[in-house]
Amino acid sequence: DSKPHPLHILFCPHLAHGHLIPTTDMARLFARQGVKATIVTTQLNAPFFSQIIERERKLGIEIDIHIIKFPSAEAGLPEGIENISSITSREMGLKFFKAVSLLQQPLEQILEECHPNCLVADAMFPWATEVARKLGIPRLVFNGTSYFALSVIDSLLRYEPWKNITSDYQPFEVPGIPGKIKMTKLQQPVELRESIVDDKMKVLMHQVLESEITSYGVLMNSFQELEPAYVEYYRNIVGRKTWHIGPLSLCNRNTEDISQRGNAASIDAVECLRWLDSKKHNSVFYICFGSVSWFSAAQLNEIAKGLEASGQDFIWVVRKVNNEDEEEWLPEGFEERLKGKGLIIRGWAPQVLILDHEAVGGFMTHCGWNSTLESITAGVPMVTWPLSNEQFYNEKLVTEILRVGIGVGAQEWSRWMEKRKFLVTKENIIKAVTQLMVGEEANDIRSRASALKLMAKRAVEEGGSSHSDLKALLDGLRLNSPGGEQ
Numbered sequence: 001d002s003k004p005h006p007l008h009i010l011f012c013p014h015l016a017h018g019h020l021i022p023t024t025d026m027a028r029l030f031a032r033q034g035v036k037a038t039i040v041t042t043q044l045n046a047p048f049f050s051q052i053i054e055r056e057r058k059l060g061i062e063i064d065i066h067i068i069k070f071p072s073a074e075a076g077l078p079e080g081i082e083n084i085s086s087i088t089s090r091e092m093g094l095k096f097f098k099a100v101s102l103l104q105q106p107l108e109q110i111l112e113e114c115h116p117n118c119l120v121a122d123a124m125f126p127w128a129t130e131v132a133r134k135l136g137i138p139r140l141v142f143n144g145t146s147y148f149a150l151s152v153i154d155s156l157l158r159y160e161p162w163k164n165i166t167s168d169y170q171p172f173e174v175p176g177i178p179g180k181i182k183m184t185k186l187q188q189p190v191e192l193r194e195s196i197v198d199d200k201m202k203v204l205m206h207q208v209l210e211s212e213i214t215s216y217g218v219l220m221n222s223f224q225e226l227e228p229a230y231v232e233y234y235r236n237i238v239g240r241k242t243w244h245i246g247p248l249s250l251c252n253r254n255t256e257d258i259s260q261r262g263n264a265a266s267i268d269a270v271e272c273l274r275w276l277d278s279k280k281h282n283s284v285f286y287i288c289f290g291s292v293s294w295f296s297a298a299q300l301n302e303i304a305k306g307l308e309a310s311g312q313d314f315i316w317v318v319r320k321v322n323n324e325d326e327e328e329w330l331p332e333g334f335e336e337r338l339k340g341k342g343l344i345i346r347g348w349a350p351q352v353l354i355l356d357h358e359a360v361g362g363f364m365t366h367c368g369w370n371s372t373l374e375s376i377t378a379g380v381p382m383v384t385w386p387l388s389n390e391q392f393y394n395e396k397l398v399t400e401i402l403r404v405g406i407g408v409g410a411q412e413w414s415r416w417m418e419k420r421k422f423l424v425t426k427e428n429i430i431k432a433v434t435q436l437m438v439g440e441e442a443n444d445i446r447s448r449a450s451a452l453k454l455m456a457k458r459a460v461e462e463g464g465s466s467h468s469d470l471k472a473l474l475d476g477l478r479l480n481s482p483g484g485e486q
């Protein structure tokens with residue numbers, strides 16, 4: 001029985017927390033399987049990984065980091081903007097994506113230098129497939145969303161089912177996919193639904209799909225038992241080669257790691273957990289909209305009123321970009337009145353630990369895939385409030401397929417960086433939060449969520465579906481590598 005040939009895998013994550021976090025988890029998951037893992041990132045994103053890597057190293061697990069220069073100047077960006085969370089305008093966002101596309105050349109250079117056995121590059125880097133192919137290196141696409149969302153996107157791009165629909169509010173069926181899923185035009189990106197032929201976003205989406213087809217395959221942060229019909233659909237009908245290895249966040253339950261994930265933890269994790277310790281089982285409602293989304297002062301004010309009126313204890317993470325709103329976003333006397341009942345975290349929260357705490361009984365989320373899956377993994381029911389990207393699709397999965405959440409009534413995709421004035425009223429917030437936290441329906445939802453939590457745990461254990469997929473992937477890569485076993 002010969003020892004497997006050691007594999008070297010290069011991970012190239014997109015420069016956003018929602019991609020850096022699962023990539024770190026993925027790198028350590030692979031490293032624990034004996035793979036030599038190298039993460040490629042830029043100077044300002046590197047601290048994100050450094051402590052975690054150091055700790056793994058002490059455990060004898062080797063993860064390297066390779067720094068590349070972010071081409072800010074070449075793309076007309078000011079120095080210091082190397083992560084999506086620092087972007088404050090649409091114009092800056094476009095320049096950022098220009099800079100990201102310029103990473104192609106430095107990545108090519110690294111591949112030439114290290115010649116790894118495999119490149120795991122984010123879906124946002126469609127050019128990576130070709131770059132790796134030229135050097136004979138298999139490229140895996142890391143697609144940080146659900147099979148469900150990918151199935152919907154594939155169908156929408158392929159059939160454009162809104163073509164004969166005139167009203168923005170009229171539901172249409174997403175053709176082909178299981179479950180008779182209905183959407184409206186308002187839930188789609190404007191660029192997509194208006195069939196603007198040479199729109200940059202549409203072009204990018206097609207390039208992403210094309211690069212999936214020509215790549216070695218797609219890595220998914222999901223698990224078989226969560227969305228079996230869509231795993232089957234994406235593999236057999238859409239025809240992609242995929243491996244699901246999630247929930248990736250289960251690799252990571254270390255208090256210190258999670259505290260420093262955002263580079264700027266706004267509360268000590270231990271302090272936060274102590275606060276939760278004083279609360280009853282399933283009594284606290286947690287609110288957070290991920291690492292990039294933000295609201296206007298008027299909408300924050302409305303959320304505050306809804307939370308107060310709901311009567312629930314809560315932890316509310318508030319991320320604001322523009323300081324001009326500083327004064328008016330909280331109703332007068334809010335914090336004094338709710339002292340002990342509500343905790344506001346301004347900035348970055350140890351989300352995974354909060355969700356895992358038994359006092360937390362509900363989560364208001366924008367349905368970013370990481371947050372959604374973290375909630376599922378913790379068995380926490382959700383109030384869904386999608387804003388953009390594939391979040392409206394993930395909402396459908398949560399509320400209609402898995403039935404572990406209740407929609408707050410968000411109707412419309414809001415364009416990136418557009419000021420989110422007023423999307424949802426306090427009445428809707430009170431209704432959804434109450435429905436989720438108390439009563440018979442709440443109990444049913446909670447028991448379904450608990451069942452999923454168990455399935456998630458089993459999936460990553462020895463012999464579980466995600467564990468088996470990971471093994472199968474690594475075996476395949478070993479066979480494929482020079483000197484690999486036959």
Ligand code: UDP
Pocket residue numbers: 017018019021261262288289290291292293317347348349350351352367368369370371372374
């Ligand atoms: N997150 C966190 N603390 C925060 C905000 C976000 O730990 O205060 C983490 C969250 O646990 C998740 C990620 O950031 O892993 C957000 O990813 P998601 O896909 O949910 O949303 P995005 O930020 O990409 O919109």
